[in-house]
Amino acid sequence: MTRVGDLRERELIDRIRRRLPPPPAWLVVGIGDDAAVVEPERNRIEVLSVDSVVDGVHFDRAFVPADAIGHRALAVNLSDLAAMGAAPRLALLSFALPATLPLSDFDGIADGLTALAARHGLHVVGGNLTRTPGPLTIDVTIVGTVKRRQALTRGGAKAGDQLYVTGTIGSASAGLSLLRARLTTDDSVLSTDDSRLVRVYLYPEPRVRIGVLLARNKAATACMDLSDGLADAVRQVAEASGVGAAIEADALPIDPAARARLASSGWDPIDAAIAGGDDYELLVAVRPRFTRRFEAAMRHADAPLTRIGSCTADRAVVVVRRDGREPRLSPLPEGYAHFRSFDALRVVPSDIEGR
Amino acid sequence: MTRVGDLRERELIDRIRRRLPPPPAWLVVGIGDDAAVVEPERNRIEVLSVDSVVDGVHFDRAFVPADAIGHRALAVNLSDLAAMGAAPRLALLSFALPATLPLSDFDGIADGLTALAARHGLHVVGGNLTRTPGPLTIDVTIVGTVKRRQALTRGGAKAGDQLYVTGTIGSASAGLSLLRARLTTDDSVLSTDDSRLVRVYLYPEPRVRIGVLLARNKAATACMDLSDGLADAVRQVAEASGVGAAIEADALPIDPAARARLASSGWDPIDAAIAGGDDYELLVAVRPRFTRRFEAAMRHADAPLTRIGSCTADRAVVVVRRDGREPRLSPLPEGYAHFRSFDALRVVPSDIEGR
Numbered sequence: 001m002t003r004v005g006d007l008r009e010r011e012l013i014d015r016i017r018r019r020l021p022p023p024p025a026w027l028v029v030g031i032g033d034d035a036a037v038v039e040p041e042r043n044r045i046e047v048l049s050v051d052s053v054v055d056g057v058h059f060d061r062a063f064v065p066a067d068a069i070g071h072r073a074l075a076v077n078l079s080d081l082a083a084m085g086a087a088p089r090l091a092l093l094s095f096a097l098p099a100t101l102p103l104s105d106f107d108g109i110a111d112g113l114t115a116l117a118a119r120h121g122l123h124v125v126g127g128n129l130t131r132t133p134g135p136l137t138i139d140v141t142i143v144g145t146v147k148r149r150q151a152l153t154r155g156g157a158k159a160g161d162q163l164y165v166t167g168t169i170g171s172a173s174a175g176l177s178l179l180r181a182r183l184t185t186d187d188s189v190l191s192t193d194d195s196r197l198v199r200v201y202l203y204p205e206p207r208v209r210i211g212v213l214l215a216r217n218k219a220a221t222a223c224m225d226l227s228d229g230l231a232d233a234v235r236q237v238a239e240a241s242g243v244g245a246a247i248e249a250d251a252l253p254i255d256p257a258a259r260a261r262l263a264s265s266g267w268d269p270i271d272a273a274i275a276g277g278d279d280y281e282l283l284v285a286v287r288p289r290f291t292r293r294f295e296a297a298m299r300h301a302d303a304p305l306t307r308i309g310s311c312t313a314d315r316a317v318v319v320v321r322r323d324g325r326e327p328r329l330s331p332l333p334e335g336y337a338h339f340r341s342f343d344a345l346r347v348v349p350s351d352i353e354g355r
Numbered sequence: 356m357t358r359v360g361d362l363r364e365r366e367l368i369d370r371i372r373r374r375l376p377p378p379p380a381w382l383v384v385g386i387g388d389d390a391a392v393v394e395p396e397r398n399r400i401e402v403l404s405v406d407s408v409v410d411g412v413h414f415d416r417a418f419v420p421a422d423a424i425g426h427r428a429l430a431v432n433l434s435d436l437a438a439m440g441a442a443p444r445l446a447l448l449s450f451a452l453p454a455t456l457p458l459s460d461f462d463g464i465a466d467g468l469t470a471l472a473a474r475h476g477l478h479v480v481g482g483n484l485t486r487t488p489g490p491l492t493i494d495v496t497i498v499g500t501v502k503r504r505q506a507l508t509r510g511g512a513k514a515g516d517q518l519y520v521t522g523t524i525g526s527a528s529a530g531l532s533l534l535r536a537r538l539t540t541d542d543s544v545l546s547t548d549d550s551r552l553v554r555v556y557l558y559p560e561p562r563v564r565i566g567v568l569l570a571r572n573k574a575a576t577a578c579m580d581l582s583d584g585l586a587d588a589v590r591q592v593a594e595a596s597g598v599g600a601a602i603e604a605d606a607l608p609i610d611p612a613a614r615a616r617l618a619s620s621g622w623d624p625i626d627a628a629i630a631g632g633d634d635y636e637l638l639v640a641v642r643p644r645f646t647r648r649f650e651a652a653m654r655h656a657d658a659p660l661t662r663i664g665s666c667t668a669d670r671a672v673v674v675v676r677r678d679g680r681e682p683r684l685s686p687l688p689e690g691y692a693h694f695r696s697f698d699a700l701r702v703v704p705s706d707i708e709g710r
Binding site for chain 2: 028029032033034035036037038039040041044045046047048049050051052054056057058080081083084086090092093094096125126127128130131132133134135137139141142143144146151153154155223224225240
């Protein structure tokens with residue numbers, strides 16, 4: 001078996017370059033020089049982000065196929081752009097590769113990454129490859145653009161603003177839990193429902209189109225992606241905006257199959273879905289008087305948006321359950337903000353605590 | 356002792372933020388949101404690069420102090436901008452941190468990095484921290500700007516163009532060799548000469564000012580930095596430009612102390628200086644009819660430039676030695692282009708082969 005350590009850096013770079021579409025007109029100097037040179041986009045401001053995925057921390061090569069690793073490395077960055085309302089433009093890749101990584105895995109990573117890039121009209125303009133004695137680590141730097149005064153931030157929500165979330169939550173956690181369970185029962189066959197959950201975990205769809213629609217529409221007062229879980233996103237938006245938030249447990253868009261899977265793992269499905277990471281959905285705050293304009297714009301969205309609660313003047317961040325006679329308020333479960341927790345794969349908190 | 360694993364991600368980010376100067380007017384959204392938002396610079400094109408340093412590959416924590424690690428992580432990127440003639444503007448940081456890294460080392464890295472950034476008017480606008488079960492890895496993405504049609508590339512040299520190099524070569528290799536030797540003889544005290552060599556290795560000075568002068572001056576037909584050694588740079592410029600090159604051994608600017616150190620390690624000092632990496636100098640090709648204009652501009656440079664040879668119509672890349680009666684031509688020694696060699700610390704080739 002050929003391994004990446006058997007190839008020269010340039011040969012590996014060529015394997016990525018081969019997968020790229022023809023360079024756009026704004027790319028003055030592409031891959032192969034000391035740096036890339038690009039013509040900036042007129043009348044737009046630039047949105048920049050970097051994010052990395054590490055084997056054993058953000059994914060596990062034992063059950064995540066190579067193309068899903070490449071997909072994820074870019075998706076986490078596209079999700080950050082989406083949360084700012086920016087249209088993707090270019091990316092720089094930085095791979096730290098163990099010498100023993102099979103070349104077929106390297107190719108698979110490149111396939112997953114370049115396929116997602118192509119779907120979003122994003123151009124890979126440069127990068128860096130290095131060897132590492134440690135785990136496979138992929139850093140992606142992404143640059144997008146947005147019109148002046150249209151960038152979405154975390155800090156503009158006010159008390160009374162309605163909170164929406166795109167897609168569903170908890171499916172990625174449920175999918176990851178299924179993949180881990182399968183490791184010990186290799187002969188198990190996934191049902192259609194379970195396949196869907198696994199797919200959500202493996203190939204998250206960053207909400208780029210919705211982010212761009214939100215920026216144009218100007219109805220959103222705050223936006224953030226759920227990469228560290230809904231609980232973390234609600235807390236961050238509330239803190240940056242100087243408000244509190246009340247989330248309605250009954251309103252949460254949790255896939256029934258995910259709910260069943262999370263419950264069968266012994267977790268409270270609502271807590272697990274709120275705290276679980278890897279949902280690359282968007283949390284959006286909308287001023288009530290803009291609700292109609294917002295909902296009209298969202299008819300062009302490629303995923304549903306669900307109203308899940310509202311911002312409050314009281315600074316507490318709570319979840320409201322109406323399963324008994326009286327509504328019960330409880331604090332939002334902890335998310336993944338703890339640096340300490342990053343050395344465990346991102347699953348629901350009880351699982352991390354158990355390690 | 357406090358370790359980075361004892362802190363939350365946000366607390367670590369705050370330790371970097373605290374070291375940054377007030378944000379520039381063009382920074383619309385800085386650290387703390389999903390992404391940074393910046394106003395592009397008018398009438399300039401953008402130059403982007405990413406580079407990473409890995410403990411045990413590009414430096415060794417056993418003998419490289421923390422501030423030198425931070426300095427290096429940014430210097431390698433500034434050097435790429437310099438090679439393109441770009442003025443530095445902003446950077447994004449991505450750290451993969453072992454949980455056991457002492458917090459004082461984290462602070463030292465931040466000190467070294469932010470001090471170098473400040474000296475070059477570069478602003479850190481965002482980044483990402485993650486845990487890793489592997490070695491400390493620092494990725495820096497850098498963005499600079501240059502006027503249209505002034506970006507320097509590797510590919511514009513023609514036969515007859517003169518080749519220049521900034522500063523000296525071989526000092527970093529000699530300094531690294533001294534640091535490694537000291538590991539086993541802790542009581543040794545460095546001479547003034549040796550301290551200088553160690554300093555060149557630990558705190559490389561990227562040739563940003565010279566790069567900017569070269570871009571304005573328009574006398575250079577090709578430029579590249581020597582991060583992988585002079586031999587590698589000459590080969591890359593020759594290949595990209597479709598020419599050969601003849602390097603004059605006698606003309607090479609090798610510090611006498613470096614020469615002595617490399618010889619005492621049993622290496623041919625010229626081969627070692629040509630092949631050795633970690634010299635963050637620039638290789639520059641200059642059209643003969645622009646030589647006067649070039650030399651006039653270089654009077655404002657902050658390091659000497661030395662003519663070391665010329666480009667040839669013959670595609671061979673050779674070194675010319677005149678130590679005997681007849682000039683001897685030999686192929687340039689191999690540099691560090693082999694991905695395979697990256698798992699050894701960058702020293703002169705014989706050392707790597709011996710591993």
